[in-house]
Amino acid sequence: MFHVKHEFDVIVVGAGHAGLEAAAAAVRLGRRVALVTLSRDDLGALSCNPAIGGVGKGHLVREIDALDGLMGRLGDAAAIQYRLLNASKGPAVQGPRTQTDRALYRQAVSGAVSAMSGLTLVEGEVSELVLSGNGVQGVRLADGTVLKARGVVVATGTFLGGVIHIGNDQRPAGRWGGAAADRLRHQFAELGLPKGRLKTGTPPRLDGRTIDWAALPRQEGDAKPVYLSFLTEITANRQIACGVTQTTEHTHDIIRENLGRSALYSGNIEGAGPRYCPSIEDKIVKFPDKSSHQVFLEPEGLDDTTVYPNGVSTSLPDEVQLAYLRSMPGLSSVEMVRPGYAVEYSFVDPRSLRRTLEVAGFDGLFFAGQINGTTGYEEAAAQGLVAGLNAALRAQGRPLFEFGRDQAYIGVMIDDLVSRGATEPYRMFTSRAEYRLSLRADNADMRLTPLGLDLGCVTEARRLSFERKHDEMARGREALRTTRLPAAETENGETPTRPWTTAYEALGQGDGVARVAEHGARPEISQAAWEALCAEACYAPFAERQKKEAEKLAVGRQVSLPPAESLIEIPGLSIELRHKILAVRPATLVDAERIEGMTPAALALLLIQARQKSAA
Amino acid sequence: MDTIFAEATPPGKGGVSIVRLSGPQARAIAARLAGDLPASHQAGTRRLRDGDDAIDEALVLAFDAGRSFTGDETVEFHLHGAPVVVSRLSAALRKHGARQAAAGEFTQRAFLAGRLDLTQVQGLSDLLAAETEAQRRLAVQNASGLLGKRATEWREALSEAGALLLADIDFPDEDLENGLIDAALERIVAVRESIEATLAGSAAAEIVRKGFQVAIVGPPNAGKSTLLNRLAGRDVAIVSERPGTTRDVIEVRLDLNGAAVSLFDTAGLRDSDDVVEGEGIARARRTAEAADLRIHLSETGEAQAGLLCPGDLVVTSKADLHPGDGLRVSAQTGAGLDALVSEIGERLAQRIAGAGVVAHEMQRDRLARAARHLREAERSGAEFLAEALWQAIHELEALVGRVDIEDYLDLVFSRFCIGK
Numbered sequence A: 001m002f003h004v005k006h007e008f009d010v011i012v013v014g015a016g017h018a019g020l021e022a023a024a025a026a027v028r029l030g031r032r033v034a035l036v037t038l039s040r041d042d043l044g045a046l047s048c049n050p051a052i053g054g055v056g057k058g059h060l061v062r063e064i065d066a067l068d069g070l071m072g073r074l075g076d077a078a079a080i081q082y083r084l085l086n087a088s089k090g091p092a093v094q095g096p097r098t099q100t101d102r103a104l105y106r107q108a109v110s111g112a113v114s115a116m117s118g119l120t121l122v123e124g125e126v127s128e129l130v131l132s133g134n135g136v137q138g139v140r141l142a143d144g145t146v147l148k149a150r151g152v153v154v155a156t157g158t159f160l161g162g163v164i165h166i167g168n169d170q171r172p173a174g175r176w177g178g179a180a181a182d183r184l185r186h187q188f189a190e191l192g193l194p195k196g197r198l199k200t201g202t203p204p205r206l207d208g209r210t211i212d213w214a215a216l217p218r219q220e221g222d223a224k225p226v227y228l229s230f231l232t233e234i235t236a237n238r239q240i241a242c243g244v245t246q247t248t249e250h251t252h253d254i255i256r257e258n259l260g261r262s263a264l265y266s267g268n269i270e271g272a273g274p275r276y277c278p279s280i281e282d283k284i285v286k287f288p289d290k291s292s293h294q295v296f297l298e299p300e301g302l303d304d305t306t307v308y309p310n311g312v313s314t315s316l317p318d319e320v321q322l323a324y325l326r327s328m329p330g331l332s333s334v335e336m337v338r339p340g341y342a343v344e345y346s347f348v349d350p351r352s353l354r355r356t357l358e359v360a361g362f363d364g365l366f367f368a369g370q371i372n373g374t375t376g377y378e379e380a381a382a383q384g385l386v387a388g389l390n391a392a393l394r395a396q397g398r399p400l401f402e403f404g405r406d407q408a409y410i411g412v413m414i415d416d417l418v419s420r421g422a423t424e425p426y427r428m429f430t431s432r433a434e435y436r437l438s439l440r441a442d443n444a445d446m447r448l449t450p451l452g453l454d455l456g457c458v459t460e461a462r463r464l465s466f467e468r469k470h471d472e473m474a475r476g477r478e479a480l481r482t483t484r485l486p487a488a489e490t491e492n493g494e495t496p497t498r499p500w501t502t503a504y505e506a507l508g509q510g511d512g513v514a515r516v517a518e519h520g521a522r523p524e525i526s527q528a529a530w531e532a533l534c535a536e537a538c539y540a541p542f543a544e545r546q547k548k549e550a551e552k553l554a555v556g557r558q559v560s561l562p563p564a565e566s567l568i569e570i571p572g573l574s575i576e577l578r579h580k581i582l583a584v585r586p587a588t589l590v591d592a593e594r595i596e597g598m599t600p601a602a603l604a605l606l607l608i609q610a611r612q613k614s615a616a
Numbered sequence B: 001m002d003t004i005f006a007e008a009t010p011p012g013k014g015g016v017s018i019v020r021l022s023g024p025q026a027r028a029i030a031a032r033l034a035g036d037l038p039a040s041h042q043a044g045t046r047r048l049r050d051g052d053d054a055i056d057e058a059l060v061l062a063f064d065a066g067r068s069f070t071g072d073e074t075v076e077f078h079l080h081g082a083p084v085v086v087s088r089l090s091a092a093l094r095k096h097g098a099r100q101a102a103a104g105e106f107t108q109r110a111f112l113a114g115r116l117d118l119t120q121v122q123g124l125s126d127l128l129a130a131e132t133e134a135q136r137r138l139a140v141q142n143a144s145g146l147l148g149k150r151a152t153e154w155r156e157a158l159s160e161a162g163a164l165l166l167a168d169i170d171f172p173d174e175d176l177e178n179g180l181i182d183a184a185l186e187r188i189v190a191v192r193e194s195i196e197a198t199l200a201g202s203a204a205a206e207i208v209r210k211g212f213q214v215a216i217v218g219p220p221n222a223g224k225s226t227l228l229n230r231l232a233g234r235d236v237a238i239v240s241e242r243p244g245t246t247r248d249v250i251e252v253r254l255d256l257n258g259a260a261v262s263l264f265d266t267a268g269l270r271d272s273d274d275v276v277e278g279e280g281i282a283r284a285r286r287t288a289e290a291a292d293l294r295i296h297l298s299e300t301g302e303a304q305a306g307l308l309c310p311g312d313l314v315v316t317s318k319a320d321l322h323p324g325d326g327l328r329v330s331a332q333t334g335a336g337l338d339a340l341v342s343e344i345g346e347r348l349a350q351r352i353a354g355a356g357v358v359a360h361e362m363q364r365d366r367l368a369r370a371a372r373h374l375r376e377a378e379r380s381g382a383e384f385l386a387e388a389l390w391q392a393i394h395e396l397e398a399l400v401g402r403v404d405i406e407d408y409l410d411l412v413f414s415r416f417c418i419g420k
Ligand SMILES: Cc1cc2nc3c(=O)[nH]c(=O)nc-3n(C[C@H](O)[C@H](O)[C@H](O)COP(=O)(O)OP(=O)(O)OC[C@H]3O[C@@H](n4cnc5c(N)ncnc54)[C@H](O)[C@@H]3O)c2cc1C
Pocket: A013, A014, A015, A016, A017, A018, A019, A036, A037, A038, A039, A042, A043, A046, A047, A048, A049, A124, A125, A126, A127, A155, A156, A157, A158, A159, A174, A175, A181, A184, A200, A201, A202, A341, A343, A368, A369, A370, A371, A374, A375, A376, A377, A378, A380
């Protein structure tokens, strides 16, 4: 039975962090959006650790926020602890992080969803994509309903071929309580989308009432919170502390004795797990000399007694989990609410995607989130934003949009994914960003909100607040640049080149902030604008250099190269270089330049080949 | 864009050497050496000085941006040929911020600026072949040499430093040991000091000082030693009618039409049971492989197939006994010697234009820049240190290979227990 029931501009499949952000972005562009999900309860579920942000991840959240996305505001609405990570280091590597209340988060999400006009929430299972030629037309649900749209975003997370492992037990499912929906997987295979297998794990959950909190040291949040969203001005909830315990020799003995019963060590799992999120089994096997590992006890909510023990994800059988938990200080009579487990799932090789997250060769079909081989709420949400914007642009017949590596962490992540693929679940690190000193959490708004305004995905309230801050910063910068302070003494007694510095330059030096204040040169602007200027001044010399580099790259990126097969015909290229060209398949001059062993002369020849081909 | 320079004429040839300087700072840098510059497309003689040191009295031509070969500001210096003048000027240009151009870089810029048509750049293919060959040889030399060993150590230390910084910056919430930044800094300072020591003294400078290496190879009794003596103008090597006379590698330093050349006489190549001769033959092969150019000498005009590289010279000896065409020399009558010398000069000039010493000089530039990046960051915070490391590794890439975030991550995860 084939009957068209509904027409939309954009359909988003999956209402995890990726799907939610995708739907919200398309709605902001004024599109009619259908958000299809297996269960309403999945909306904005924090499947694992209810924490948002961090170093790298916090950068992503700020970027999403700068484009008027949801995650930062939702996180602030549910935050029960704030900590600015790397607070003792420079602003470029500081990352805001929150501990959130799971229930409050869910509440904030449903509030946001019901506030979106133009959004239709559909509870159901998408069983098939409706394709015609190399374009997408919509989706078909398991009950036969067909939804039509010109843009479809697939954000189904770990639900493809998901298998849960607890000890020797295995059962299909993406997440605790979710039903595996792997019919789509077969269709992706038919479409020729290559896939791979990954795994991840989660720790058991504890009953907080059975923890001896008094016996444990606590970790408090920051006294002066740094919010996730540029728009947040007040702390929404009562703030809590986390407990800290650690594994003991006894814990390690228990785990060692039972290693053979762990799904990870019994050979049941083939997928690659993230190296930065090892199970407790892994930690003990790989670091036998370490006699103890730290474990944070993080309450999942203000009125929730569930506690998340951060640091002990596992796939051991239930009774072993309970035994090792009870071997830790403060947990001697702890009860487990739910056991930990490992999940194995399929992902689509992101190298089949373009930087717009559209599948190469299928107009209007986008992939976002964990299905692309990433891990993390923030990574998923950031991709969702890009896919949702582009699906909306596609539906509108407007040119699609992509972020450069020099513009945003989002651009770094997507470029990494589409050019290198994922061999382990991909997580954001600041070290992945070569323009790290310019791509800061503090300036995400200055970098991206103007882009959002151009695209039309930024709403009025944010525009006003952005423009106010922008103007204040401009005013402050001007004032600082025209104020002279006596030059600072140099450490090694060299004479400074001139006897004065501008207040702006001074701001970028060690004790600059204090010196500027001392000379009464702090301009009268808001604290937010002032802090942003301080960070900016700190990196100004580098920003200049990075900008030039980026410009050079931009020119090279515009030169596209013919296919690798015709590039290697060029006489004079060494065999080695030919192999590398075939392996890397450079699409642009910049890709080619990055090939190890590439020389200017060889590059010039590639260029000539490119021009010849395009002339022919 | 960098401002680059290179010698446009084959080195050591003829009376005039032309050095070309191009890029956004070309006029500014040139003006610092020449005082003022002639107007665009005009020539004028200028006394070039580097501070208080005179470089040369040169003819200087300036071209404005948009009106030059590369499209960028360009200045040409026509110098009095001696290699020492060219290297003095190079040093001064470098000091003022220009860098040695990579082979093909001028042509590439010209092409990008739309100043060349395709036929004009086809020559690049040949250049590229020569360049890869030169690089291969350089790589062999580096890998077996002191520089190669140091580069491996640098790579290791810098990767470790990068990993420590990554752990410190990207995993602040983990319970890692203290003092990661100090440990990284220690490695960075050690590498920086080692680079500076290398630059100041031994390895790199030695490679440049060594000059071009030309090896005479061939079967026993071909007349190799006789030829060496003849070219050297003195009796350096023992000559006899007994095959297998030469055992050790014999080196003479020559000035061939102005270019510094080390000429090697080697043992005649054949299968031999004699242990001493066998060792001599092994040395002969090694010398021949490492040389920049080989003269394959034999009475039959055949080359040593295993050692033949593109651009080598294949020469028939004892031309007085074997008359005919092609490259033939008689060490006895002196016939063909001038032709041989000029052929050698020709090849060397090509190599210089291709890479050879240029590659060495470029390395020197890059080493210096790498050291500077590291030095500048030593007193600042983790993120600046990581940035400098990034830049330095980028400069050293040709020497140490690419170091990627994945390399850092591998080190981090093998060393620290990270993850929650
Ligand atoms: C066990 C485990 C532990 C984790 N721990 C952490 C952690 O501590 N911190 C962290 O940051 N990240 C963690 N992650 C990763 C994080 O949960 C995910 O990366 C992120 O939530 C992925 O978001 P997503 O939107 O891509 O997919 P998901 O959040 O998985 O959402 C998928 C959505 O698709 C829907 N769906 C699936 N198939 C269909 C279909 N056929 N039709 C309709 N709807 C469909 C589902 O209903 C669901 O709403 C963990 C993941 C797992 C599985």
